[in-house]
Amino acid sequence: MQHRLEAVIFDWAGTTVDFGSFAPTQIFVDAFRQAFDFELSLAEARGPMGLGKWQHIEALGADPVVGARWQARFGRPMSHADIDHIYRTFLPLQVERVAAHADLIPGTLETIAAIRGRGMKIGSTTGYPRQVMERLMAAAEAKGYAPDCTVCADDLEAGARPGPWMALQCVLDLGIGSVARCVKVDDTLPGIAEGIHAGMWTVGLALSGSPAGLTLAEYETASAEERRAVRERVTPAFVEAGAHFVIDTIAELVPVLDEIEARLGRGERP
Structure with missing residues (x-):
């Protein structure tokens, strides 16, 4: 039919x-902090939600507010190497904690x-x-x-x-x-x-x-x-x-x- x-x-x-x-958003905050001592708010972390996690980090780097803060802190835009490093930090944290949000x-x-x-x-x-x-x-x-x-x-x-x-x-x-x-x-x-x-x-x-x-x-x-x-x-x-x-x-x-x-x-x- x-x-x-x-x-x-x-x-x-x-x-x-x-x-x-809450599982992915808080861990993005933690991963940015651990990888680069860079502060990200929960609201900012939520912005690109729904994308793949590597692409999510990339989108945060391209965000006008987050990107400007990154540029001011490091004197350059977020690079693919930076994204890879944050993602490698994010992944084990997410694996460790995801079951607590099931x-x-x-x-x-x-x-x-x-x-x-x-x-x-x-x-x-x-x-x-x-x-x-x-x-x-x-x-x-x-x-x-x-x-x-x-x-x-x-x-x-x-x-x-x-x-x-x-x-x-x-x-x-x-x-x-x-x-x-x-x-x-x-x-x-x-x-x-x-x-x-x-x-x-x-x-x-x-x-x-x-x-x-x-x-x-x-x-x-x-x-x-x-x-x-x-x-x-x-x-x-x-x-x-x-x-x-x-x-x-x-x-x-x-x-x-x-x-x-x-x-x-x-x-x-x-």
Whole structure:
């Protein structure tokens, strides 16, 4: 049936695990400090979230504010050698700590069960390298979450986000018949771009991910007004990036899948 969805492809940190996506952001701060005694704020570290981690560091070096501070400190722009050194510092820190940020975002198990109950497959892509994901996948599986496939930022020669390649590799791995019957769910703008470039429906997560920057405790104790304020701050960027839907967290996804199938039934495509 051409109106039935075949797969959902999820991001990891900020989408299915690690509410607020704190594991990578804090470690970028620590890696810059350890590698070059260079101070980076958490807000600055969040800026390029969703890219591969080497590309994330490169983007921070190209950021007008961070780059100017780097230039003032070292008298030169950040070089590829500098990026390599920060990345080599980042990687073991991330491998060491990622399992401590493997708690599932509330609603993940229920949503995954509902998706599987519809006969759909579960794919995943991530800005983490494979070395980090081996640790995170094992920790998540112990908590009950194991997608049918995972494609990492360093798996493909073509590259990672914002290109379509990781999402399209999921299509191949899962044996999907049409990209128009796939949904990409992500808390980052590069992740939304990945889905759009792959020809998929896209769903942005406004409150569980890096742009919102809330801890789970902050989210759970926030008033309706406080949540609305964060939602209004974060959502426009997702809309501008082309997200077809924007919801708070993965817990609200199933009704969106119903709406997408209704739109497919009317002949609409992403």
